[in-house]
Amino acid sequence: MSLVKDLSPRALAAPESGIVEIINYARGREGLLPLWAGEGDLPSPDFINRAASDALLGGETFYTWQRGIPELREALSRYYARHFGVELSPEHFYVTASGMQAIALGVQAITEPGDEMIYLSPAWPNIISAIDIAGGRSVGVPLTFANGRWSLDMDRLEQAITRKTRGLFINTPSNPTGWTATHADLKAILELARRHGLWILADEIYALYYYGGGHRAPSFLDVMVEGDRVIFANSFSKNWSMTGWRVGWIVAPPETGQVFENLIQYSTSGVAQFMQRGAVAALDQGDGFVRENFERAKKSRDLLCDALIATNRVETLKPEGALYAFLKIDGITDSRQAALDIVDQTGVALAPGSAFGMGGEGFLRACFLRDPKQIEEAADRLCRYILAL
Numbered sequence: 001m002s003l004v005k006d007l008s009p010r011a012l013a014a015p016e017s018g019i020v021e022i023i024n025y026a027r028g029r030e031g032l033l034p035l036w037a038g039e040g041d042l043p044s045p046d047f048i049n050r051a052a053s054d055a056l057l058g059g060e061t062f063y064t065w066q067r068g069i070p071e072l073r074e075a076l077s078r079y080y081a082r083h084f085g086v087e088l089s090p091e092h093f094y095v096t097a098s099g100m101q102a103i104a105l106g107v108q109a110i111t112e113p114g115d116e117m118i119y120l121s122p123a124w125p126n127i128i129s130a131i132d133i134a135g136g137r138s139v140g141v142p143l144t145f146a147n148g149r150w151s152l153d154m155d156r157l158e159q160a161i162t163r164k165t166r167g168l169f170i171n172t173p174s175n176p177t178g179w180t181a182t183h184a185d186l187k188a189i190l191e192l193a194r195r196h197g198l199w200i201l202a203d204e205i206y207a208l209y210y211y212g213g214g215h216r217a218p219s220f221l222d223v224m225v226e227g228d229r230v231i232f233a234n235s236f237s238k239n240w241s242m243t244g245w246r247v248g249w250i251v252a253p254p255e256t257g258q259v260f261e262n263l264i265q266y267s268t269s270g271v272a273q274f275m276q277r278g279a280v281a282a283l284d285q286g287d288g289f290v291r292e293n294f295e296r297a298k299k300s301r302d303l304l305c306d307a308l309i310a311t312n313r314v315e316t317l318k319p320e321g322a323l324y325a326f327l328k329i330d331g332i333t334d335s336r337q338a339a340l341d342i343v344d345q346t347g348v349a350l351a352p353g354s355a356f357g358m359g360g361e362g363f364l365r366a367c368f369l370r371d372p373k374q375i376e377e378a379a380d381r382l383c384r385y386i387l388a389l
Contacts, residue, residue: 010133017125018355022339026349033378036349038175038323039243040296040369044278045289048240052278064273066261068095068249072276075283076249082287083208084221091254094261095276097268099205099235099248103169104130105263106201106231106250110167111136117201118160119169120152122176122326122356122363127169127203137164142359143179145328148317150179154188161196168193171203173210173217176326176356176365178319180210183218190223190230199229205238206322208290209297217321231256238323238369239290240282247271247279293369297323300368300375307379313386316363323369326353328362331389335364346381 004012022036067073073090080088096102103126111117113135119127121140131138141160143150157168170189172181181189193200202220210217220230232251237243250260264270301318305325308314315328327350332338335352342364343349353363366382368375 010135014129014133015125018336019125019351021336021355022343022349022351025340026343029343029347031347032343033348033374033381035366035368035370035378036351037243038367039237040241040293040323040367041371041374042241042293042296044241044245045286047285048242048278048281051281052274055274055277060273060277062273064270064276066264066270067257068093068271069273069276069280072280072283075280076251079283080221080251083216084219086221088251089254091257092251094250094252094257094264095271095279096248096250096264097271098246099203099233099237100126100130101246101267102233102235102248102250103127103201103203104134105260105267106233107131107134107136107167107169108263109231109252109256109259110199110201112166114164115166116162116164117167117169118157118165120157120171120174120179121358122353122360123169123171124175124203125355125357127171128357131169136166139165140358143174143177145177145359148315148328150174150177152179152181152185154192157189158192161192161198165196165198167199167201169201169203170220171205173206173319173321175206175322176324176351176353176360176363178322178324178326180212180217180319180321183222186218186220187223190220190228193229197229199231202230202232203234204232205235208239209294209323210321211298211301211318212320236279236282239293240286241289241293242278242282245275245278247275296372297369300370300372301325303372303375304366304368304379307376307383308386311383311386313389323367325366325368327364327366329364329386329389332364333362335361339364342382342385346385348378348381 235248353360
């Protein structure tokens with residue numbers, strides 16, 4: 001007798017990650033160049049590790065503040081003042097066990113079973129499953145791809161809104177496409193949300209990976225006013241090479257604080273205090289490291305994209321933001337099979353576009369936050385593969 005069939009239908013419906021499938025297929029191969037996942041090749045820097053280690057050895061191993069230790073929430077306030085030019089009190093911040101949990105709790109706060117939440121597609125697949133597992137209905141609105149660029153059709157976005165719609169999930173700069181909303185885009189989205197009484201769940205994790213000039217991408221913080229229904233999800237993973245730490249945060253109106261404290265209590269009961277000490281160090285001492293990561297990403301983006309575009313078989317142009325080249329390669333229609341073949345034939349591991357929902361099939365995603373020498377080698381292998389198709 002199968003026990004699986006007696007589990008929750010929502011749990012059973014959760015799909016296997018198409019990204020993880022490639023990771024499991026390719027992991028451990030000699031000479032592999034892993035461009036599959038959204039992380040760089042640098043480990044967490046010593047000043048972050050030391051802060052966490054000192055706290056761990058110092059006995060900071062007890063239950064802690066559900067909303068995050070005061071020192072971390074104060075550090076987040078300083079971080080936003082420095083990088084976004086806004087004064088947000090510590091009461092706006094809630095520490096979570098990863099950016100993924102920040103997104104999941106944001107979905108839970110906004111929706112109830114049967115509600116709809118709109119996202120822009122292609123999209124990081126976890127948002128789709130986060131909505132569906134919460135009992136909501138995920139509604140994808142495809143971005144437009146033309147002449148190597150992605151853009152948002154506001155009419156198409158508004159047409160997707162129904163009486164059941166409760167929120168908009170907006171990821172900019174985008175994983176996987178690199179699409180980055182302009183200030184005009186953000187104003188239009190915000191006005192749309194106001195007209196329809198919708199919440200915005202804003203994923204601005206890649207805000208500091210912006211290649212369009214200036215030190216960061218446009219943000220909803222630039223265009224919103226007090227009273228706007230915007231919740232931000234963020235993570236320590238990308239900026240400070242802390243993907244394995246699983247620490248993130250939410251920015252939300254202070255009046256929602258007890259709601260998020262409760263959601264944290266009944267999911268993880270808070271993030272380990274010694275890990276939060278490392279996060280404080282990341283925020284207060286890590287601007288130089290973030291800039292180093294950005295410069296590596298920019299150089300590697302140019303190396304990878306210039307080489308692949310030169311084959312005249314790749315339509316995608318250089319992304320405006322984030323860490324990914326979303327490659328549309330002539331002759332590839334089944335991205336899953338192509339990703340498996342590329343692992344076998346080149347030793348380069350990419351994520352299949354089919355893993356990113358509607359509009360993703362036919363594309364392959366490469367994360368370029370790595371040593372430029374590795375990216376040069378990956379580009380050479382991929383170019384030979386592409387030209388042989």
